[in-house]
Amino acid sequence: MKEHFLPYVVMLHVGTPVIVGAGILEIPKLAKSGMNGLFQMSLVGGLASVVFAYITVWLMMR
Numbered sequence: 001m002k003e004h005f006l007p008y009v010v011m012l013h014v015g016t017p018v019i020v021g022a023g024i025l026e027i028p029k030l031a032k033s034g035m036n037g038l039f040q041m042s043l044v045g046g047l048a049s050v051v052f053a054y055i056t057v058w059l060m061m062r
Helices: 003-032 036-061
Strands: none
Touching: 003 036
Protein backbone atom coordinates (compact mmCIF):
# COMPACT_ATOMS: atom_id res chain seq x y z
CA MET A 1 0.00 0.00 0.00
CA LYS A 2 1.29 3.43 -0.87
CA GLU A 3 2.14 5.78 1.97
CA HIS A 4 -0.22 8.55 0.98
CA PHE A 5 -3.24 6.19 1.14
CA LEU A 6 -2.69 5.37 4.82
CA PRO A 7 -4.51 8.42 6.27
CA TYR A 8 -7.58 7.66 4.15
CA VAL A 9 -7.64 4.04 5.24
CA VAL A 10 -7.30 5.00 8.90
CA MET A 11 -10.03 7.63 8.49
CA LEU A 12 -12.41 5.06 7.03
CA HIS A 13 -11.67 2.40 9.63
CA VAL A 14 -12.03 4.76 12.58
CA GLY A 15 -14.80 7.06 11.39
CA THR A 16 -17.24 4.63 9.80
CA PRO A 17 -18.10 2.56 12.91
CA VAL A 18 -18.59 5.75 14.95
CA ILE A 19 -21.00 7.24 12.42
CA VAL A 20 -22.92 3.97 11.97
CA GLY A 21 -23.16 3.48 15.74
CA ALA A 22 -24.50 6.99 16.27
CA GLY A 23 -27.08 6.41 13.56
CA ILE A 24 -28.17 3.11 15.09
CA LEU A 25 -28.64 4.76 18.47
CA GLU A 26 -30.66 7.68 17.08
CA ILE A 27 -33.01 5.83 14.68
CA PRO A 28 -35.24 4.32 17.43
CA LYS A 29 -35.56 7.72 19.13
CA LEU A 30 -36.57 9.36 15.89
CA ALA A 31 -39.03 6.58 14.98
CA LYS A 32 -40.76 6.84 18.38
CA SER A 33 -41.07 10.63 18.22
CA GLY A 34 -44.13 10.41 15.97
CA MET A 35 -42.67 12.68 13.30
CA ASN A 36 -42.94 10.40 10.29
CA GLY A 37 -42.03 13.13 7.79
CA LEU A 38 -38.89 13.98 9.71
CA PHE A 39 -37.95 10.31 9.97
CA GLN A 40 -38.29 9.82 6.20
CA MET A 41 -36.30 12.96 5.45
CA SER A 42 -33.58 11.79 7.84
CA LEU A 43 -33.34 8.43 6.09
CA VAL A 44 -33.10 10.06 2.66
CA GLY A 45 -30.47 12.50 3.95
CA GLY A 46 -28.50 9.68 5.52
CA LEU A 47 -28.52 7.65 2.32
CA ALA A 48 -27.47 10.69 0.30
CA SER A 49 -24.59 11.36 2.68
CA VAL A 50 -23.39 7.76 2.34
CA VAL A 51 -23.41 8.01 -1.46
CA PHE A 52 -21.55 11.33 -1.51
CA ALA A 53 -19.05 10.18 1.11
CA TYR A 54 -18.26 7.14 -1.02
CA ILE A 55 -17.81 9.30 -4.12
CA THR A 56 -15.60 11.75 -2.20
CA VAL A 57 -13.29 9.03 -0.89
CA TRP A 58 -13.14 7.45 -4.34
CA LEU A 59 -12.10 10.79 -5.86
CA MET A 60 -9.47 11.40 -3.17
CA MET A 61 -7.90 7.99 -3.69
CA ARG A 62 -7.59 8.36 -7.47
